[in-house]
Amino acid sequence: MCRVFSWFFEDTAQSNGYNGISKVNGEKRVCMLKRKLLIMLSAFALLLQACGTGNVALPTIPAGESTAVPTDPEGQDGNTATIAFGVFDYERAVYQTIIDRFGQEHPEITVVLVPLDDVTQTYPDASGNYPNESTTSMLRRVVSAVDVSPSFWLNNEGIKAGLALDMKPYMDADTAFDRADYYPGILERYTSDEAVHILPRAINLAALSYHKEKFRTGSIPEPAQSWTFADMIAVAEQLTIKENGVVKQYGWYDATGGNILFNFLLDKVGVDTLGMKPADLTANDPKIIEALRLYKDYIDRGVVLGPSSSYGIGVEPAVTGKDPSTFNDPTQLVRDGKVAMWNESALCCGDQAQAVPFEIGSAVMPNGSYIDTMTYAEGYIVSSGTRSPQAAWTFVEWLTRQPIPNDSRSSNLPGYFYTRKSLNEQFPPASADETARNTTYEYTIANFPPMRFAPNSEFTVYYNVLNATWALFEQEPKTPEQALQQAYANMQSAIATVNVTPSPTPDSRPVVVATPAAQEAKPNQTTITYAAYGLSATDIRRQVRELSTAEPDIFVNVLSTDNVTTTLTFTDMANRTDCFFWGVNMPSTDEEIASVMDLQPLIDENGTMETQDISPTLFSMMTKDGKLFGYPYTYTGRGLIYFPDALKKAGVDVPTAQWTPDDFLQAAKALTGNGSFGYSSMGNYLNDINFWVGQFGGALTAGEGKDLRVTFASPQAVKAISWFLALATEHRVMPTPVLYYRVDSNPSINDPSYELQAQGKLGMWFDMSLGSFDPVNMQNDPNAPKMTPALMAPLPIGAEGVKSADMSITGFHVSAASQNPQACMKLINYLSNQSAVFSYGGIPARTSAAQSPVFEQTNGYLVPLRDTMQQMLEQPASYNGNPNSFYMFEGYWLNEALDMILTKKADPTLELTKAQETTNAYLTCAAETDPKTGSLLECAKKVDPNYKGYLTDQNPEPMFGTSRTP
Numbered sequence: 001m002c003r004v005f006s007w008f009f010e011d012t013a014q015s016n017g018y019n020g021i022s023k024v025n026g027e028k029r030v031c032m033l034k035r036k037l038l039i040m041l042s043a044f045a046l047l048l049q050a051c052g053t054g055n056v057a058l059p060t061i062p063a064g065e066s067t068a069v070p071t072d073p074e075g076q077d078g079n080t081a082t083i084a085f086g087v088f089d090y091e092r093a094v095y096q097t098i099i100d101r102f103g104q105e106h107p108e109i110t111v112v113l114v115p116l117d118d119v120t121q122t123y124p125d126a127s128g129n130y131p132n133e134s135t136t137s138m139l140r141r142v143v144s145a146v147d148v149s150p151s152f153w154l155n156n157e158g159i160k161a162g163l164a165l166d167m168k169p170y171m172d173a174d175t176a177f178d179r180a181d182y183y184p185g186i187l188e189r190y191t192s193d194e195a196v197h198i199l200p201r202a203i204n205l206a207a208l209s210y211h212k213e214k215f216r217t218g219s220i221p222e223p224a225q226s227w228t229f230a231d232m233i234a235v236a237e238q239l240t241i242k243e244n245g246v247v248k249q250y251g252w253y254d255a256t257g258g259n260i261l262f263n264f265l266l267d268k269v270g271v272d273t274l275g276m277k278p279a280d281l282t283a284n285d286p287k288i289i290e291a292l293r294l295y296k297d298y299i300d301r302g303v304v305l306g307p308s309s310s311y312g313i314g315v316e317p318a319v320t321g322k323d324p325s326t327f328n329d330p331t332q333l334v335r336d337g338k339v340a341m342w343n344e345s346a347l348c349c350g351d352q353a354q355a356v357p358f359e360i361g362s363a364v365m366p367n368g369s370y371i372d373t374m375t376y377a378e379g380y381i382v383s384s385g386t387r388s389p390q391a392a393w394t395f396v397e398w399l400t401r402q403p404i405p406n407d408s409r410s411s412n413l414p415g416y417f418y419t420r421k422s423l424n425e426q427f428p429p430a431s432a433d434e435t436a437r438n439t440t441y442e443y444t445i446a447n448f449p450p451m452r453f454a455p456n457s458e459f460t461v462y463y464n465v466l467n468a469t470w471a472l473f474e475q476e477p478k479t480p481e482q483a484l485q486q487a488y489a490n491m492q493s494a495i496a497t498v499n500v501t502p503s504p505t506p507d508s509r510p511v512v513v514a515t516p517a518a519q520e521a522k523p524n525q526t527t528i529t530y531a532a533y534g535l536s537a538t539d540i541r542r543q544v545r546e547l548s549t550a551e552p553d554i555f556v557n558v559l560s561t562d563n564v565t566t567t568l569t570f571t572d573m574a575n576r577t578d579c580f581f582w583g584v585n586m587p588s589t590d591e592e593i594a595s596v597m598d599l600q601p602l603i604d605e606n607g608t609m610e611t612q613d614i615s616p617t618l619f620s621m622m623t624k625d626g627k628l629f630g631y632p633y634t635y636t637g638r639g640l641i642y643f644p645d646a647l648k649k650a651g652v653d654v655p656t657a658q659w660t661p662d663d664f665l666q667a668a669k670a671l672t673g674n675g676s677f678g679y680s681s682m683g684n685y686l687n688d689i690n691f692w693v694g695q696f697g698g699a700l701t702a703g704e705g706k707d708l709r710v711t712f713a714s715p716q717a718v719k720a721i722s723w724f725l726a727l728a729t730e731h732r733v734m735p736t737p738v739l740y741y742r743v744d745s746n747p748s749i750n751d752p753s754y755e756l757q758a759q760g761k762l763g764m765w766f767d768m769s770l771g772s773f774d775p776v777n778m779q780n781d782p783n784a785p786k787m788t789p790a791l792m793a794p795l796p797i798g799a800e801g802v803k804s805a806d807m808s809i810t811g812f813h814v815s816a817a818s819q820n821p822q823a824c825m826k827l828i829n830y831l832s833n834q835s836a837v838f839s840y841g842g843i844p845a846r847t848s849a850a851q852s853p854v855f856e857q858t859n860g861y862l863v864p865l866r867d868t869m870q871q872m873l874e875q876p877a878s879y880n881g882n883p884n885s886f887y888m889f890e891g892y893w894l895n896e897a898l899d900m901i902l903t904k905k906a907d908p909t910l911e912l913t914k915a916q917e918t919t920n921a922y923l924t925c926a927a928e929t930d931p932k933t934g935s936l937l938e939c940a941k942k943v944d945p946n947y948k949g950y951l952t953d954q955n956p957e958p959m960f961g962t963s964r965t966p
Helices: 003-004 008-013 034-043 046-051 089-105 116-118 135-145 156-160 169-175 212-216 229-238 261-267 286-298 330-335 389-399 431-446 460-471 481-498 536-549 571-576 592-595 599-606 615-621 643-649 660-670 683-694 715-729 753-758 775-780 821-832 853-858 860-872 883-887 891-903 908-927 938-941
Strands: 082-087 111-113 147-149 199-204 207-211 241-242 246-253 339-343 360-366 376-382 415-416 527-531 554-558 578-583 630-638 637-642 676-681 762-767 791-793 807-814
Touching: 082 089, 082 135, 082 389, 089 389, 111 116, 111 389, 111 536, 116 135, 135 156, 147 389, 169 389, 199 389, 207 212, 207 431, 212 360, 229 261, 229 339, 246 330, 261 286, 261 460, 261 592, 286 460, 286 481, 330 339, 360 431, 376 389, 376 527, 376 821, 415 431, 460 481, 527 536, 527 571, 527 821, 536 554, 536 592, 536 821, 554 630, 571 578, 571 592, 578 821, 592 807, 599 821, 615 630, 615 807, 630 821, 630 860, 637 643, 637 860, 643 660, 643 762, 643 860, 660 676, 660 715, 683 715, 683 762, 683 883, 715 891, 715 908, 753 762, 762 938, 791 860, 807 821, 807 883, 853 860, 908 938
Parallel strands: 082 111, 082 147, 246 339, 527 554, 527 578, 676 762
Antiparallel strands: 147 376, 199 376, 199 415, 207 339, 207 360, 241 246, 578 807, 630 807, 637 762, 637 791
16 A cells, blocks of 8 residues: 555556546545545646546536535524534544544534535446546535535635635734744745645655665765755765666665656756646757656666666666566665665555664755645645634634544654644654654755645646656657657647537636534434445435435434444444445344344334335345345346357257256257357356356355355265366366466466457356447447357256345345334335435346336446346245355365366365365364454464465465455
8 A cells, every 4th residue: 555655656647648547536545544645646636637638627516516405504693603624434533533622622613524525426427437527626516515624625726716715814813823833834835925725734745764874885974954956866876886787776766756856857957847838848848858868867877766667677686586577666675775765655654664674864855846746735724615714713723733543643654744843742753763754854844945836736747748757668668859759749639639628617606615414313303323334425425315305304323334444244233223234245144133123024014115116036035034134225146148149050049047957058068169168167167166056956055154164065066066067077068177276386278268258159158247248338339349249148047946145135224223113114215216326236126226217327237137137036046055155265175176076087075075174174263263363374274284275474364255266
């Protein structure tokens, strides 16, 4: 994760197209870098647009369009005030504690938390494409919904549009405001034209680290705080060691992908690409060409280790143990002592932060134009549409003095520094190294140049010219002249593409902050707590707001699961809520089933539940021992894909659900010949085996949870597995399975299935969609590769009918402890009817929703599976184990048994019995292992000392519960 942070510039600014991120708001934050990464994402949004389609004004969101409910303001009488503060779901719990403390100190001000996830959420159109929304448009959304928000989206355009309040008058009038508490230089940097639109709380600074011993050995004085870029690059040259064309020691590793270096060089030659307009750039600017020439020279000579495309230059395989052409870990060179200086962030965290066997010094990164694009302030803005500006200022000023638990500073991440002295004093340096770092940060802040550009400004020329540096190290490298010409052409092409569609008139209306939705129930409302694990909390709240119109007597308290840092279980959800959606796996253990109510009596009592619109088979799959433990919401599974032309040519009828294994075999035989095969598992052997075992009346697993055991050696399983393998070894209707299950070896043959499939030489396979072979896709996309069109039929379930292991079902549940179960049932009934819109990759359980035009328009790829599954649901159904149990065992020993049967012609019963015994011994060990302290790898080695599966020291936990594939 932290490597993404270090190399973020490189992986975006220097890749062609800039189409990797379509929204300015980074919606998923997964570690302590969340806050910093989101700042970076917003700052780089224009970078991603520079060579794409987002280079000019984009559609904006009208000021009144927000997720809050606009009403007349209440409590704004001069004595009390209510303000809305925007936070993301993942940080809600942290900020709730903070605003509770604020409320105790300022009882006259009520702060309401509004989820920014809702405010910034965008939705796809009918084609599934998300709008490419401008930063200013997103800022307008935010300041229309909340009084106070993070400053992520503020830019020059937003300031000129008057979207953010100038806080300087309130700052000047606040006699308690202590300017001296800010480090010299910080308030000055964020004051422009005598206005203050951001009150900074923390700042992410660029700084240098250096190998002290290298400086001592080279008799080079340690860096002075006041050194310049010329000084730094001269030292880097002195510290570079290159022998016989191989770099033994790099002078400086620029962890931004060489971007800071290029900024320095642009400054050196006197070119201001940050301030340039597209019309100012020429394709043969001699100064830019000179900067590119210098850039390439420094990297070629090893003075600077920059973009990843150059990592092969001067890297010695014998030293790194890696092929230069694939070398991609410069931080290892730093840890190996082969780099003299590096950006401090390069060893910020994770694997990179492990201790190094040498003394590290801290040095100032010299000032330059890079500061406007690579220095990120984390602060707060106040909406110009606030109706309580004084209260908002009071809150923002107080907030910048508060520590935020688990933020980057409290976690001691390099480069992250509080702007207020009093806040930093709460985290005193733990070592001399940290003291030196703090001194570096203070000097950097005190010597900041004035801020020329607010974050997120449109540096169109700059980012296109920056892209030229990448071209210098392509597989077929460009000269500096060619690189600039290519960058110029890319920029002109992007502008021309955008100009095809006239730009909409920017929204210039003033904003007014909407009053937040109710945070608590009215006296006459019934309150229920609801959560949906696996679904978007934003979508849930949107649906709940709509429910309030239909059921005004119910107040739904939506419990977000985005801020839960531990693994949630089914019983956890039951204990925390009145009712909930569970989209992870089917409940199955006695404990899970006991934690929820039997819904059948509630359905009968309610009288309005529209159960007739849902297949009885789905209800039966959510029933155990006569108890209806869930209400079906969506389901999915697989169908039998086939090439109709191949079936017609072979004289085979269209497959039906009534097909038995023998019918399937006969069809496969007819489809085999002349280089074609009748069937393939497409590498998904164990999934297909699981299906066929069900059709022979068996199951691969028995029991649930910690009582889970495998049953590979049951008569039904042995018969089914033998039948399956015979498709390849005896009947020759399937390519020989190629099993990847050992880390120490690869099979000597390749599975030709995908090649055969692309050539139309594969008669049948199982899958969830038609993919590239969907005739509708081929018709709608004339540029798509010309494939043989395929169709989907039901799985061949004629022998045993539908099995629980053949389907995956999601649904709603009511907690056994709920005091208001009927209110929950009303909510469930309402949400169930919304499944056409919010199906999340599944097929709505409600037939009417599944057949609706809305579902077909937004989930066209699922229509063939829908039609197929509805035919299957008409067949007899039975339970043969939790469908998720298949993913809960380590598949190594089953794969090993299949391998022995295939390659050694071993006895199936003996090999499967051995695999069963070993796997069950492993499951017993795993059930007794503490997931926090134990190791599943140790269990695997305990039961099989020769274990060579994909549980390794580097990956001690199974991915998705199994190591069936590499």
